[in-house]
Amino acid sequence: MKTRLTELLGIAHPVIQGGMIWCSGWELAAAVSNAGGLGTLGSGSMYPDELRAELRALRAATDKPFAVNIPMLYPNIAEHLQSCIDFDVPVVITSAGNPKLHTAWLKERGRTVLHVVASSAFAVKAEAAGVDAVIAEGFEAGGHNGRDETTTMVLVPSVVDAVSIPVVAAGGISDGRSMAAALMLGAEGVQMGSRFVATPEANAHRAFKDEVLRATEGSTLLTLKELAPVRLIKNAFYDRVAAAYARGASPEELESLLGRGRAKKGMREGDLVEGELEIGQVAARISELQPAGDVVRKVVRDCEVLLQRGC
Amino acid sequence: MKTRLTELLGIAHPVIQGGMIWCSGWELAAAVSNAGGLGTLGSGSMYPDELRAELRALRAATDKPFAVNIPMLYPNIAEHLQSCIDFDVPVVITSAGNPKLHTAWLKERGRTVLHVVASSAFAVKAEAAGVDAVIAEGFEAGGHNGRDETTTMVLVPSVVDAVSIPVVAAGGISDGRSMAAALMLGAEGVQMGSRFVATPEANAHRAFKDEVLRATEGSTLLTLKELAPVRLIKNAFYDRVAAAYARGASPEELESLLGRGRAKKGMREGDLVEGELEIGQVAARISELQPAGDVVRKVVRDCEVLLQRGC
Numbered sequence: 001m002k003t004r005l006t007e008l009l010g011i012a013h014p015v016i017q018g019g020m021i022w023c024s025g026w027e028l029a030a031a032v033s034n035a036g037g038l039g040t041l042g043s044g045s046m047y048p049d050e051l052r053a054e055l056r057a058l059r060a061a062t063d064k065p066f067a068v069n070i071p072m073l074y075p076n077i078a079e080h081l082q083s084c085i086d087f088d089v090p091v092v093i094t095s096a097g098n099p100k101l102h103t104a105w106l107k108e109r110g111r112t113v114l115h116v117v118a119s120s121a122f123a124v125k126a127e128a129a130g131v132d133a134v135i136a137e138g139f140e141a142g143g144h145n146g147r148d149e150t151t152t153m154v155l156v157p158s159v160v161d162a163v164s165i166p167v168v169a170a171g172g173i174s175d176g177r178s179m180a181a182a183l184m185l186g187a188e189g190v191q192m193g194s195r196f197v198a199t200p201e202a203n204a205h206r207a208f209k210d211e212v213l214r215a216t217e218g219s220t221l222l223t224l225k226e227l228a229p230v231r232l233i234k235n236a237f238y239d240r241v242a243a244a245y246a247r248g249a250s251p252e253e254l255e256s257l258l259g260r261g262r263a264k265k266g267m268r269e270g271d272l273v274e275g276e277l278e279i280g281q282v283a284a285r286i287s288e289l290q291p292a293g294d295v296v297r298k299v300v301r302d303c304e305v306l307l308q309r310g311c
Numbered sequence: 312m313k314t315r316l317t318e319l320l321g322i323a324h325p326v327i328q329g330g331m332i333w334c335s336g337w338e339l340a341a342a343v344s345n346a347g348g349l350g351t352l353g354s355g356s357m358y359p360d361e362l363r364a365e366l367r368a369l370r371a372a373t374d375k376p377f378a379v380n381i382p383m384l385y386p387n388i389a390e391h392l393q394s395c396i397d398f399d400v401p402v403v404i405t406s407a408g409n410p411k412l413h414t415a416w417l418k419e420r421g422r423t424v425l426h427v428v429a430s431s432a433f434a435v436k437a438e439a440a441g442v443d444a445v446i447a448e449g450f451e452a453g454g455h456n457g458r459d460e461t462t463t464m465v466l467v468p469s470v471v472d473a474v475s476i477p478v479v480a481a482g483g484i485s486d487g488r489s490m491a492a493a494l495m496l497g498a499e500g501v502q503m504g505s506r507f508v509a510t511p512e513a514n515a516h517r518a519f520k521d522e523v524l525r526a527t528e529g530s531t532l533l534t535l536k537e538l539a540p541v542r543l544i545k546n547a548f549y550d551r552v553a554a555a556y557a558r559g560a561s562p563e564e565l566e567s568l569l570g571r572g573r574a575k576k577g578m579r580e581g582d583l584v585e586g587e588l589e590i591g592q593v594a595a596r597i598s599e600l601q602p603a604g605d606v607v608r609k610v611v612r613d614c615e616v617l618l619q620r621g622c
Contacts, residue, residue, distance in 0.1 A: 140462040148529030151451040151462040153483030154592045172464030181492035218459030248559020281465045307621040
């Protein structure tokens with residue numbers, strides 16, 4: 001399945017593994033890249049020396065293209081960006097920030113740059129900033145998300161109409177059906193996050209992975225919109241957030257309730273009670289752990305069958 | 312394009328026009344049915360004698376199959392149901408209630424029954440109650456909506472896996488791309504609402520239609536979740552709702568703020584300031600009024616082209 005995205009990234013299949021905090025280290029990225037997709041390190045939960053260690057390990061584990069995801073709100077962003085140059089990272093995926101800030105710097109240094117957007121307006125800005133492709137991520141996606149709440153079904157064709165660079169669909173995608181749907185919407189590839197959390201290679205805690213497998217429709221909710229909207233599993237911590245809302249808590253109270261380190265506690269340390277458990281709605285459609293390479297191959301094969309027989 | 316849905320309903324194209332309050336009377340339903348889709352009267356905003364008058368007019372305007380949508384919370388539901396028998400309405404679409412209540416009664420009287428669901432669990436209940444097909448409506452849809460906030464991309468394949476009867480996708484669908492995506496997700500047809508509001512035949516107020524055309528990403532929001540979640544355009548009335556939330560208003564205060572008759576005021580009378588303006592996210596993708604028959608033909612044609620060329 002060749003698209004402008006596979007050409008741009010030099011990959012066999014138009015499948016990107018989302019770079020997720022506390023879940024996506026070198027084992028996952030290597031497995032995806034070796035299967036012909038684009039593996040991605042989620043640098044948003046790594047100190048600079050950790051990212052460099054991950055890059056060394058990933059370089060040793062694959063000779064295929066891979067990416068580093070850099071949330072632009074990250075405090076150590078300058079060091080992370082420099083590591084991408086030092087380790088000759090082929091693809092940098094920026095998110096949660098202004099693409100004007102670093103795109104030119106990265107492009108001058110030969111990197112391919114993708115930017116994650118949640119609206120057509122930001123897609124246009126990203127294209128103007130010189131990115132090579134945009135990842136259009138809908139409301140159903142896990143973790144941090146846009147304020148407009150536009151779903152993948154509405155967002156992807158809107159972004160496709162708004163820009164001329166390739167568009168990658170993200171949010172709600174886990175199998176051949178949803179990948180085929182994304183391509184019908186005009187995307188030239190997909191990014192999957194939740195599906196790759198439920199793999200042996202993801203370096204999330206096993207208890208969190210099991211919770212993802214147990215999730216059903218309605219298990220997740222987009223919340224904390226006054227701070228930064230985030231989709232997470234409704235657990236005991238979330239119940240306290242809901243109670244705070246019910247009494248009309250201020251953003252400051254919410255921030256204090258959230259505190260620091262909850263995502264690590266939930267996703268890496270497996271505290272299902274007090275942790276922040278970020279995952280997409282599509283967790284409801286994932287019922288077993290599957291090796292990441294098998295995920296790539298099965299999703300692509302099932303998608304191809306659907307496209308060939310016209311659904 | 313033949314599916315089990317076109318067979319079941321005796322229609323040429325697997326396209327259902329959603330039965331929307333204050334928007335869908337006989338002119339719209341006749342135009343859709345005459346173009347080979349399934350036109351639907353939205354009875355939720357009609358008194359019993361109005362529905363009968365609409366049915367008389369619709370019977371005179373088409374000899375094709377059509378439907379009546381009956382929200383089961385409607386106070387005059389017994390009279391509406393009887394009218395569907397008296398006027399030999401071929402298809403009854405029930406929504407917002409328990410499908411056990413009336414499905415057997417309707418089936419015994421020879422009606423084809425579809426039920427609108429927002430979750431797999433309710434789809435299973437609807438199938439057990441004996442409905443002929445379910446309409447799986449995602450979070451992005453306009454008007455009243457489910458509490459789980461599951462989007463079309465996640466909901467449709469989940470429902471397809473959960474039941475053996477045909478599944479119709481609704482929410483976020485307005486063109487050939489989104490229809491093709493819905494079919495790839497496993498749906499055997501689509502229901503469109505917002506797209507049919509933006510037609511000359513819809514009996515909504517012209518000012519409301521123009522507001523729908525002006526809508527962009529982020530113009531709508533699912534709100535009033537403590538009462539009955541509803542997606543509407545953020546206008547001055549909505550700003551007061553948002554202010555009430557910010558001060559921690561109780562459900563009773565919200566109900567009193569909502570009052571009665573706001574949907575009619577907004578959608579039928581064109582009061583864009585004080586009215587409740589119910590529409591789907593996909594309004595962002597609709598930029599002109601188009602005759603309803605042309606909508607049906609263009610969406611189906613564009614979808615067929617995409618399916619034939621494999622996206």
